Amino acid sequence: MSKISVLVVDDAPFIRDLMKKALRTLFPGIRVEEAVNGRKAQQLLGRDAFDLILCDWEMPEMSGLELLTWCRAEAATKTTPFIMVTSRGDKENVIQAIQAGVSDYIGKPFSNEQLAAKVRKALARAGKLDALQAADTRPAMTGMTNDSLNALTGGKAEVVRRAPAAVPAATAAPAASAAPAAKAAAPAGRGQGQLRLASGTLECVIKAISLKEALLIIKRTDTLPQVLEAAVLDLEQGEADIARLNGYLHAIAALEPKPDSEWLQVTFRFVDRDPQKLDYLSRLIARGTGQRHYVPGA
Structure with a gap:
């Protein structure tokens, strides 16, 4: 069984850390890489393949919307599931992301249960849900926080x-x-x-x-x-x-x-x-x- 790979893109180190640890706890065996902005994500996507992209909207150098537009224009990432992770919940922002080809949308802040549901949904649509290893073998956490305490401190x-x-x-x-x-x-x-x-x-x-x-x-x-x-x-x-x-x-x-x-x-x-x-x-x-x-x- 191949390992699922996820790219987390966010300019805030704290948010990246929480998401990485949440994903690894929810889905043991998953491979998670990170990028500080859309430009760095472009470089990673150019030399490696990912099954899912979780990306913030507002970032320096290249925004999440710009990265999404680039991904949909590239043959290698044209169909890669892309979930926008952001506090932009206004109707016009959602429509803008949909028009650019976003796969799904999750608003900040969110729980681990919400994150897990979005990841499973996106991978199911891509036909890769079965590749998730031990998806439900560990108790679900109530938040995206205390498990990261040692790393954050x-x-x-x-x-x-x-x-x-x-x-x-x-x-x-x-x-x-x-x-x-x-x-x-x-x-x-x-x-x-x-x-x-x-x-x-x-x-x-x-x-x-x-x-x-x-x-x-x-x-x-x-x-x-x-x-x-x-x-x-x-x-x-x-x-x-x-x-x-x-x-x-x-x-x-x-x-x-x-x-x-x-x-x-x-x-x-x-x-x-x-x-x-x-x-x-x-x-x-x-x-x-x-x-x-x-x-x-x-």
């Missing part, structure tokens, strides 16, 4: 110990959540936004923001977010203007020093390397989050 024990220390107050049973005091208004901050996780979307208040990360305040729910969980931060700058920033949850703590704290403080670490988004963050910091801006999501 370089195996440093002190970093591994720190994650549980930030969560106890947030994980205690919400016994007092029904009390009248729990209905207090959200803490004040610099602006409003939405934190999109694989499990759903949470309204958030931006307490502070820098080029590296944003400090967010979210209301506690029954389903708690997890440290190292991939996410997308949507900053709503107007009725039609939304800035989409990719990243992961670096730290989570109770906002108040009590076990039934209604509010959580989340450190959202950015992973976007696109110069356009870095420029946007610079302007956002300088002007404040109440201004109207637009940055295409990736």
Whole structure:
């Protein structure tokens, strides 16, 4: 039985790492290669054959849409399954990708189960589903995060110990959540936004923001977010203007020093390397989050 080979294309090292580890855990024996942008992916595709391409949309040097267009014009990759992995969920973007010949589409953030379903579907259409080795022999993971902890932290024990220390107050049973005091208004901050996780979307208040990360305040729910969980931060700058920033949850703590704290403080670490988004963050910091801006999501 031949080994399935997948090419993961994304300019964010964190996202590439999560996807590689998720694929290797979900499908033991699969071969996964990576590229930092469309140009590097072109070079790999020119000298090696792949059964599936998982590609981000917005990347420096060559975007995912440009790579898709190139692939469909080349004889060797004309029919290769191509899944666009992106936070661009607008109708016009989906139509644009379909017209360019995309095989499927998966929005960020997503769970391992969603990723596995898309991969199986794409390979089934290509007649290569049987080549997946031991597809269901390991328990499915609930997210694309904690299995990558050692790789992301370089195996440093002190970093591994720190994650549980930030969560106890947030994980205690919400016994007092029904009390009248729990209905207090959200803490004040610099602006409003939405934190999109694989499990759903949470309204958030931006307490502070820098080029590296944003400090967010979210209301506690029954389903708690997890440290190292991939996410997308949507900053709503107007009725039609939304800035989409990719990243992961670096730290989570109770906002108040009590076990039934209604509010959580989340450190959202950015992973976007696109110069356009870095420029946007610079302007956002300088002007404040109440201004109207637009940055295409990736």
